[in-house]
Amino acid sequence: MSEKDHWEHEFDHKWANDAEHKEPSARARMLAARWKHNPPEPVPFRGDPDPVRPRRSGWISTAVVLGCVVAVIVLLGYINFRAPY
Structure with a gap:
């Protein structure tokens, strides 16, 4: 008996599921x-x-996010304006 046949004989899932x-x-x-x-x-x-x-109202969070974006844009513009090329 090969190893595969022994394995199938030992663990017969179809037989167990049909119980x-x-x-x-x-x-x-x-x-x-x-x-x-x-x-x-x-x-x-x-x-x-x-x-x-x-x-809370969605407008408050929207205003905070847009305010932060504007602040970052202004800060980057100020840094680029002052930097010599």
């Missing part, structure tokens, strides 16, 4: 036993844990 009864995992058995006596309460889908504060 009539599949045992649940240990975690699934543990949760089933726990929930049998104490079922979990319903939880909303992606429920927020705490309320969200209203966001």
Whole structure:
């Protein structure tokens, strides 16, 4: 018997997948036993844990970004104006 035949004989996945009864995992058995006596309460889908504060206006952040860009342009222009060629 070659090594490949031995491997296929030892781990026959098709036979294992076609089994009539599949045992649940240990975690699934543990949760089933726990929930049998104490079922979990319903939880909303992606429920927020705490309320969200209203966001500030988008104009403030836009003005800050544009102000920084203008400041960098002015600073670079001033440096190039003073630099001798």
